[in-house]
Amino acid sequence: MEQQHRTPKRRRWADHTVTVTGSSSGVGRETARQFAEGGARLVIHGRDATKLEKVREILEQLGAEVRAVSGDVAEAETARALAEAAEALGGCSVLVNNAGMSMRGNFRDIAPEVFSTVVETNVVGSALVTQAFLDQIIRTNGSIVFISSVTGMTGFPGISIYAAAKMALTGLAESLRGELLASGVHVSVVYLGFTENDEDKQILSADGTNLKLKRRYDMTQREVASAIERAVRRRKKKVVLTWKGTLLRVLQRVSPTLVSAIVRRSGGRFHQMRQ
Numbered sequence: 388m389e390q391q392h393r394t395p396k397r398r399r400w401a402d403h404t405v406t407v408t409g410s411s412s413g414v415g416r417e418t419a420r421q422f423a424e425g426g427a428r429l430v431i432h433g434r435d436a437t438k439l440e441k442v443r444e445i446l447e448q449l450g451a452e453v454r455a456v457s458g459d460v461a462e463a464e465t466a467r468a469l470a471e472a473a474e475a476l477g478g479c480s481v482l483v484n485n486a487g488m489s490m491r492g493n494f495r496d497i498a499p500e501v502f503s504t505v506v507e508t509n510v511v512g513s514a515l516v517t518q519a520f521l522d523q524i525i526r527t528n529g530s531i532v533f534i535s536s537v538t539g540m541t542g543f544p545g546i547s548i549y550a551a552a553k554m555a556l557t558g559l560a561e562s563l564r565g566e567l568l569a570s571g572v573h574v575s576v577v578y579l580g581f582t583e584n585d586e587d588k589q590i591l592s593a594d595g596t597n598l599k600l601k602r603r604y605d606m607t608q609r610e611v612a613s614a615i616e617r618a619v620r621r622r623k624k625k626v627v628l629t630w631k632g633t634l635l636r637v638l639q640r641v642s643p644t645l646v647s648a649i650v651r652r653s654g655g656r657f658h659q660m661r662q
């Protein structure tokens with residue numbers, strides 16, 4: 388039977404250490420806040436130490452014990468520092484691999500360094516951190532969550548290398564789940580749809596310059612963070628968010644041909660490649 392946590396929300400995560408990569412902003416920050424509200428100790432992370440300190444203040448005001456680690460997620464040294472910080476808080480029972488970098492641009496135009504940055508941040512970073520945390524998560528019979536995207540379920544024009552990277556997380560999670568079967572560790576992938584962004588959120592354009600992304604969204608960061616917490620609590624293997632994501636999941640089962648037609652005809656509309 389799947390293990391579930393059933394204590395009241397305020398104390399649900401008391402005595403648990405939760406690590407959220409990329410928690411200096413956006414969904415990661417709200418996920419860290421959600422677990423802090425449930426009583427967890429937190430390891431937070433990002434490259435921007437100033438933003439990270441602001442998040443630390445928010446979490447400490449909620450009563451959480453917090454360690455902050457700054458560094459590039461794609462470097463093994465950062466993964467080691469994160470694991471050490473979690474160990475100092477008693478050992479991690481929930482790891483949320485959230486740090487990620489998106490992009491927009493036609494495949495033909497994408498600079499080599501954009502390929503590397505997107506794959507290293509989303510895939511290599513998640514792999515390095517997960518590997519550094521394996522012993523702790525096995526010891527605590529804990530959870531490993533990979534934050535993917537609806538674009539990790541099917542590719543769309545204008546977002547090719549990001550889609551490839553997010554799809555790779557599914558492969559990583561499935562292989563890992565198989566390897567960890569006997570240990571009872573919970574491995575989950577959460578596929579996010581269009582989510583509220585921080586005002587200053589930036590992604591990469593094809594040539595590697597920063598691009599500000601302004602668009603409508605289907606879920607708030609708070610709603611997404613709640614869904615991530617719920618996925619851990621209920622030990623769900625796969626969670627697809629937003630009505631568009633749910634519709635895509637159903638269509639992929641009943642009519643893959645229709646999905647291909649929608650993707651083909653979208654011409655980049657879904658990801659602002661067409662004005």
Ligand SMILES: NC(=O)c1ccc[n+]([C@@H]2O[C@H](COP(=O)([O-])OP(=O)(O)OC[C@H]3O[C@@H](n4cnc5c(N)ncnc54)[C@H](OP(=O)(O)O)[C@@H]3O)[C@@H](O)[C@H]2O)c1
Pocket residue numbers: 408409410411412413414415432433434435436438458459460461485486487488489508534535536537578579580581582583584585588589
């Ligand atoms: N927002 C959406 O609509 C949406 C949709 C689908 C999937 N997602 C996924 O959800 C996750 C969170 O996205 P978000 O919208 O919250 O983005 P965000 O606000 O840009 O946050 C990304 C986080 O990742 C960190 N980060 C980025 N590159 C890093 C690197 N190389 N090393 C270390 N940390 C790095 C950032 O920290 P620093 O800036 O401090 O480095 C930041 O804390 C990502 O995995 C994203 O792909 C988002």
